Amino acid sequence: MRNCDRAAGLSSVFSLLLLLGLTGAALPVSGQEKIKINITSDLLKGGTRGSADKFIGSVYMTHDNLRMWCDSLYRYPGNIVEAFGNVRAIQNDSIHLSGDYIHYDGNTRFTQVRGNVTLKDPTMTLTTRFLDYDGVWEFGYYFNGGCLVDLKNTLTSRRGYYFTQTKIANFVDSVEVDAPEYTIFSDTLKYSTVTNIVSIVSPTRINGKGDNNSTLYSEDGWYNTAQGHAELYKNNLVTRDAYTARADTMHVDSVLQQVIMLHHVTVHDTVNKIIVRGHYGVTDQLKDISYVTREALLVLVGESDSLFLHGDTLFVHKDSLGNDVLRAYRGVRFFSRDLQGVCDSMVYLTRDSTVTLYNEPVAWANKNQLKGDRISFLSANGKAKEFHIEDDATMIARREDTEMFDQITGRSIFGYFHDNEIYKIEVDGNGETIYFVDDNGIYYGPHQASAPRIMIRIRERQITDITYYKTGDGSVTPLFMKDPKETRLKNFVWLEYLCPVDKQDIYTARPAPPPRD
Numbered sequence: 001m002r003n004c005d006r007a008a009g010l011s012s013v014f015s016l017l018l019l020l021g022l023t024g025a026a027l028p029v030s031g032q033e034k035i036k037i038n039i040t041s042d043l044l045k046g047g048t049r050g051s052a053d054k055f056i057g058s059v060y061m062t063h064d065n066l067r068m069w070c071d072s073l074y075r076y077p078g079n080i081v082e083a084f085g086n087v088r089a090i091q092n093d094s095i096h097l098s099g100d101y102i103h104y105d106g107n108t109r110f111t112q113v114r115g116n117v118t119l120k121d122p123t124m125t126l127t128t129r130f131l132d133y134d135g136v137w138e139f140g141y142y143f144n145g146g147c148l149v150d151l152k153n154t155l156t157s158r159r160g161y162y163f164t165q166t167k168i169a170n171f172v173d174s175v176e177v178d179a180p181e182y183t184i185f186s187d188t189l190k191y192s193t194v195t196n197i198v199s200i201v202s203p204t205r206i207n208g209k210g211d212n213n214s215t216l217y218s219e220d221g222w223y224n225t226a227q228g229h230a231e232l233y234k235n236n237l238v239t240r241d242a243y244t245a246r247a248d249t250m251h252v253d254s255v256l257q258q259v260i261m262l263h264h265v266t267v268h269d270t271v272n273k274i275i276v277r278g279h280y281g282v283t284d285q286l287k288d289i290s291y292v293t294r295e296a297l298l299v300l301v302g303e304s305d306s307l308f309l310h311g312d313t314l315f316v317h318k319d320s321l322g323n324d325v326l327r328a329y330r331g332v333r334f335f336s337r338d339l340q341g342v343c344d345s346m347v348y349l350t351r352d353s354t355v356t357l358y359n360e361p362v363a364w365a366n367k368n369q370l371k372g373d374r375i376s377f378l379s380a381n382g383k384a385k386e387f388h389i390e391d392d393a394t395m396i397a398r399r400e401d402t403e404m405f406d407q408i409t410g411r412s413i414f415g416y417f418h419d420n421e422i423y424k425i426e427v428d429g430n431g432e433t434i435y436f437v438d439d440n441g442i443y444y445g446p447h448q449a450s451a452p453r454i455m456i457r458i459r460e461r462q463i464t465d466i467t468y469y470k471t472g473d474g475s476v477t478p479l480f481m482k483d484p485k486e487t488r489l490k491n492f493v494w495l496e497y498l499c500p501v502d503k504q505d506i507y508t509a510r511p512a513p514p515p516r517d
Helices: 010-020
Strands: 036-039 045-049 052-063 066-076 080-091 095-105 110-121 124-134 139-142 146-150 154-157 159-163 168-178 182-192 197-200 204-208 215-218 221-224 229-232 236-240 243-247 249-253 258-269 274-284 289-300 307-318 324-335 339-349 354-358 362-365 368-371 374-380 383-398 405-418 421-439 442-459 462-469
Touching (some): 052 080, 146 159, 215 229, 274 307, 289 324, 339 374, 362 383
Antiparallel strands (some): 045 052, 052 066, 066 080, 080 095, 095 110, 139 159, 146 154, 159 168, 168 182, 182 197, 215 236, 236 243, 258 274, 274 289, 289 307, 324 339, 339 354, 354 374, 374 383, 383 405, 405 421, 421 442
16 A cells, blocks of 8 residues: 555545535534533543533544544534544444544534544545535545545545545545556546546546556546546547557557557657558557558658658558568558659568568659569668569659650569669569660660660669670660650550659549540
8 A cells, every 4th residue: 555644535525424424504503413422431521621511531422423432522612522532433334534633513514634534434545634524515625635545546636625426536736546557647637436437637647557568648538447448538648668649539448458549640659760640540559569540641751751651551560570560551652752652552661671562563763663563662761772673573764754765674673772862773584675865865766675684774863874694785776767655665554643743642542544645
């Protein structure tokens, strides 16, 4: 049990209410039952102190349903008593109150308990130094620190109020709730002694204990301390390790260690520099998985540029080594300044910063269209380092706004970046190329060649050198002898209309344009 010397008194109000039977408004003196003093010991000595009747030694007093014992007692005219020394009282055989001093006004039904106050019932124990009860408004309060302990929780605060009709307690100033699974810190909390529900009405932090090292923050909501369930409605934040999650509304199950997030969801991984957004999200700490959907957005934060990716659903889980794996499903579109793309699904491995596109992927790197059965990008420090196109790989670049396209195809294509610019391309297996030779903007014609392996050098987005392994250099056809539309490799397809033009465009899927005449 916590050290409760600073005392508290949420329930003491409740107990005092029952103890004194003060459930109604104050009545006139003539309508009150006179306090009865019952002698229970031969050591009793009577007398007076001014206008007061004085009783000393094993004093026993009754009033309505209240029974009280003390070392000495003074009864004043006007139905007022003061009890001193080892004061203890019992209300309805279930509420036990003790303290050093009680002042009780039977007319106004206002009671003051002072010094080493302890209140017990079958479910809780309250300790405090000062406890007052107002029978007119039917609430009690402590004002110099109090501590309430029930079967699961320890609640402390500087001030506390308890309303006997609703059985709702208000804790105010330096509120702390200590339980085996969590600790709650707040400036103001409401607590129901019937439902064991904490109502959050001010900035509140809930810290998990043990393996549950997550922290909840909210400014409006409630938490069921018996069931471990919370619903949060304002400025909500969940923090765990390097992750933070925000949402307009959160449903938290601390038993299942699951959080459901609704509206304006944002999950931030500060280590891997990843931001996930959407309008519906779920995190499951036991299964170590989470997902976000409804306008889902993934942001891979780079040093000089960030990649923005949209999909129907974004899913996160751990691999066998404990590293995060992000997956995007259905209608994936992404944009950064130098890299854009579309596909049906995507996987991002945080352990080596690799993005892989699946199911009819198309990407654009430095305005080069990349297409194949699968496309992968490797990055480091927020910059692209390599790409790999697998199976039926093609790479196409358009010469300005013309029908001339430089084309590369092969079984696999590898590309390498420097400062996010492609500087080298390697083709492995069944390599073919078509590119238009030009001299300061004057085109001489398409050069076409094939080889098992090809290496291409690029500078300032222009081909500077091509090396064909185990074949000749190919041939150049004068431009006037061949229509550029006839210079197409067999798997040529230009899909520029699919390319996102900015980070907002990733939410718009475009249909194919009508064919040109």
